[in-house]
Amino acid sequence: MANINDVSRLAQVSKATVSRVLSGSRNVKEESRLAVMRAVEVLNYKPNVIAQSLSNQSTGCIGVVCASENINQTTGYLHALEKQLRLNQKHLLLRFASDAASVAHSLNEIGNGLCDAVIVIGARFPLPPLPHSAITIDCLQSHTERSIQFDHSFAAETASQYLINQGRRNIALINLHDGDAAEQVSQGYHQALEHHLLPYNRQRVFSGENALQRLLNQNVSFNGLLVPDDAMAQEALRLLPQFGRQVPADVMVFSLDSTLPQGASAVPAIAYPLEKLAQRAIALLTAPLSAVAGTAPVRGTLMTPF
Amino acid sequence: MANINDVSRLAQVSKATVSRVLSGSRNVKEESRLAVMRAVEVLNYKPNVIAQSLSNQSTGCIGVVCASENINQTTGYLHALEKQLRLNQKHLLLRFASDAASVAHSLNEIGNGLCDAVIVIGARFPLPPLPHSAITIDCLQSHTERSIQFDHSFAAETASQYLINQGRRNIALINLHDGDAAEQVSQGYHQALEHHLLPYNRQRVFSGENALQRLLNQNVSFNGLLVPDDAMAQEALRLLPQFGRQVPADVMVFSLDSTLPQGASAVPAIAYPLEKLAQRAIALLTAPLSAVAGTAPVRGTLMTPF
DNA sequence: CTGTTAGCGCCTTCAG
């Protein structure tokens, strides 16, 4: 593989000039510029990105740590993120993590120069202390700055409204185990109920391990069911019929966080704009400290099947 | 961030000795060794991987190019691969691609030193010429060497057998559009039918755009349905009831390629051992040119729901 | 406009 020396030799100029030409500097005589480009062509020269990185102290790599629990959820993000990163000439270094320890472990790969920054996605567990160059998306911790949060309250309220409008007045809720998001969901749910003067029945709310199972074993009636994500929605679609409840006839299931495109979801859902989310993430990485203003939680939109 | 010079200074030895200690060389006096380790500790020194890469001419990064069509399919691989790579101290650089051009484009990121090798996964389109350091998994092209193929024939035959044993003698087939894999599926399907002396009805076989829709609009009876992957299975589960066919009562759907764990799939399926697949991929990358013998196509195993 | 020079941080001979 040819290097910059070969090019400079063939083009009869110095390495510096070659470097200038390739970095698009305007201060180069057209003549030498052409000579360089010709040499580059002939030798099929590609600058070695590692050497560039060492010199620049920046690799163009962004570490992305996905919570491995809800993989299907995070996969949507991944795709969108990869696209945006590619558009910004950046590389995506993927990691999965299931707890604080493994996230911390992954962060070591940026502490030594491989990544310029990291993005943590969808962690439902408390995060370890993050470096300043890190941002979070849809994570438990209210990392306040440099993080993208969803408006779960809005989602829950919108979802409840929808179900109520569909004539489902007995709405059960499977909530996240805990954390700020769970709090918000609970809030939105309550608000919608109040708004329609519907009573709140704590026996219709479950969270944690086997929440769905426990709800079904309980002897409470419900004809609407809010679940936190598509994975749970799938499970509900499988379990409900086994308990003699047809979907959506007997129970209408609603997913509070879907990454599927319009029409692909089997149940109504709140979907978040993947593309915009990814762009915003990139902006957070790129922007120095300005976009602090735009830190408003992201609102999803209502998607209905068919 | 402290560098090797800081350490050598603090430890009162030369950079070379520091390097030796950190690379685990045995030829170092215990005394200097301890001095170095202490200095490392004090300064919280981490070797700069980029500098190492430049020196080693190897980054420890493996590029992984996923076909973006069947994302959900490839996500399973991703997770397994990431785990194995991590276990081998390697990094996973993710890319999505939807055609030969974008794969080729992605390959440029290895031609300049960023990646030591690439793995292409699940491409259902013809691939561009791959460098010698690349391997493929479940791709259209019979890349012959340095590739991991699935035994689709075996899968289709096993699947058909299963359906027949479940009393489904009229089996429809949604096949991949074309390519070696489609050929194999077709073969396995035929073999099973012949084995049971069942007639082959070409009106039950579809492939390409809207294959499922076309099958349903056709006026052919079937009580078993082979689909190429989980995505199509999901779609079948959604569409069939809309056409008045209950699953599995009226039609039993079978997925020929599932990456879901046992019990998670709503339909019977052939599942491939993700973990082993990933290990094999790593082996192909690591091994020089020996494991050519083990290039037998991988056989999936039958998974039934519940 | 251009070449020279000095790094970036590490590894690896090669003499001692």
Added chain:
DNA sequence: CTGAAGGCGCTAACAG
């Protein structure tokens, strides 16, 4: 067992 020196390939500051 150890240190000095050169090299990996590129960028950037500084003279001309």
